[in-house]
Amino acid sequence: MFLKLLVMLFMSLYDVKAQRSTQDVFMMEYFQRRILEMEERLISCNQDLQSMNQRMYDMSAEMRGQVRNVNVLKSEIQGYVDSLATRVDRVERDVEYLHTKLPDTSSVEISDSLLDQQVKEAQSKRKAVIIQGKECSTRFSGIKSQKIVKKAGDVVGSWLKDPTVDSSKIYFFSGSRNNTLLQFGSLKSFTDSNSTTKHKVIQLPRPWQGTGHAVYDGFVYYHNADTRNEVLKVSLVNRTVADRMLLPAAGRIPTYGLAPHTFLDFAVDKLGLWVIHADPDFGGNLVITKLDSRSLSVEHTWDTTCKSHNAEGAFIVCGTMYVVYNSHSGGRSSIQCLFDIHDSVWTEELPVMYFPKRYSSHSSMHYHPQDKQIYAWDDGYQTIYQLDVKKKLQVT
Ligand SMILES: *[C@@H]1O[C@H](CO)[C@@H](O)[C@H](O)[C@H]1NC(C)=O
Numbered sequence: 001m002f003l004k005l006l007v008m009l010f011m012s013l014y015d016v017k018a019q020r021s022t023q024d025v026f027m028m029e030y031f032q033r034r035i036l037e038m039e040e041r042l043i044s045c046n047q048d049l050q051s052m053n054q055r056m057y058d059m060s061a062e063m064r065g066q067v068r069n070v071n072v073l074k075s076e077i078q079g080y081v082d083s084l085a086t087r088v089d090r091v092e093r094d095v096e097y098l099h100t101k102l103p104d105t106s107s108v109e110i111s112d113s114l115l116d117q118q119v120k121e122a123q124s125k126r127k128a129v130i131i132q133g134k135e136c137s138t139r140f141s142g143i144k145s146q147k148i149v150k151k152a153g154d155v156v157g158s159w160l161k162d163p164t165v166d167s168s169k170i171y172f173f174s175g176s177r178n179n180t181l182l183q184f185g186s187l188k189s190f191t192d193s194n195s196t197t198k199h200k201v202i203q204l205p206r207p208w209q210g211t212g213h214a215v216y217d218g219f220v221y222y223h224n225a226d227t228r229n230e231v232l233k234v235s236l237v238n239r240t241v242a243d244r245m246l247l248p249a250a251g252r253i254p255t256y257g258l259a260p261h262t263f264l265d266f267a268v269d270k271l272g273l274w275v276i277h278a279d280p281d282f283g284g285n286l287v288i289t290k291l292d293s294r295s296l297s298v299e300h301t302w303d304t305t306c307k308s309h310n311a312e313g314a315f316i317v318c319g320t321m322y323v324v325y326n327s328h329s330g331g332r333s334s335i336q337c338l339f340d341i342h343d344s345v346w347t348e349e350l351p352v353m354y355f356p357k358r359y360s361s362h363s364s365m366h367y368h369p370q371d372k373q374i375y376a377w378d379d380g381y382q383t384i385y386q387l388d389v390k391k392k393l394q395v396t
């Protein structure tokens, strides 16, 4: 009996145990499933996050690209506005000039044809203003002869004869920067000079720069060294600065591509004092400015069609600028472009004119209106070119 009871107890115990173990298995399976599910959700969550990141990155890259585009656009617009401003400046300058030549019409109503006529009159006046009261009908037609006078000074420099009527003085500027110049009594004393006793050393209050200086009516006009575009007028008698001015828009690039030291090139003819410079806003073309030598104010400015690239110099004869071109290697200098402020001489009429070849290149050329000669500095040789001239068509 007891044994039977024991067996029964044992049997029931086994039963419970078996029951417990099946329950455990179920639980284990359940948890495993849950863990797997959670893992799957984690993986998909991670994938979502990754694609989100990618999209964020793409978007910011796109934004960066857009910002770049906007910057490019901005600088394009800035450039456009700048060039527009200089163009407006030019037009204003011309309008202002014409305006001073037009009679006051503010209170009168005028018909278009009358206005047209007045503009034409103003234009012919503008031309007439420059030649008024002065006999100037010379036009350059060729180079008659060449004379090498001397070899003195630096490789670059300039020399010129005083254009004042009845003056025979010679001025000598060696190099491209200095505060002294030499004055000789005549061409003869310049060519004869073999000592320092024959010339006068003139010390200027400020150094000059380049090779474009001019002497006119007892004053020397030059580019004040170390300034961009300051013109000085210094008395040759007492060496004091009589006047100074800034030449508008000048001094940013050399006047002639082959003469890197010269930013302002002065010229004198029968009409008076001129300055030539090159304007980068205008394709590097040459710009002529007529100066009033007494007040040092700008009378008028002309944008020309002549390029500064490969130019080595220019000279002005009766309001016509002739530009001399060469090559970097120093070939034969030739005149290939002209600009006439009176519109009576055209480049098309000008055959390409060669200078007789001697040395390599001209660092300066100064026309003397009475002599009809060019005083040139050819690679350290002081050279005179005698010009052939013709009578110019008179503007009416
Ligand atoms: C300036 O000119 C004088 C006289 O011609 C010369 O002796 C001197 O060396 C020059 N100075 C420079 C810096 O070229």
Ligand SMILES: *[C@@H]1O[C@H](CO)[C@@H](O)[C@H](O)[C@H]1NC(C)=O
Binding pocket: 192, 193, 194, 195
């Ligand atoms: C310098 O010039 C003087 C007079 O002009 C002359 O007598 C002398 O021989 C010359 N000297 C030289 C070295 O040429």
Ligand SMILES: *[C@@H]1O[C@H](CO)[C@@H](O)[C@H](O)[C@H]1NC(C)=O
Binding pocket: 218, 235, 236, 237, 238, 239, 240, 242
């Ligand atoms: C210097 O000379 C000029 C004429 O060449 C004259 O107009 C000016 O008043 C003079 N200046 C002085 C300070 O003497």
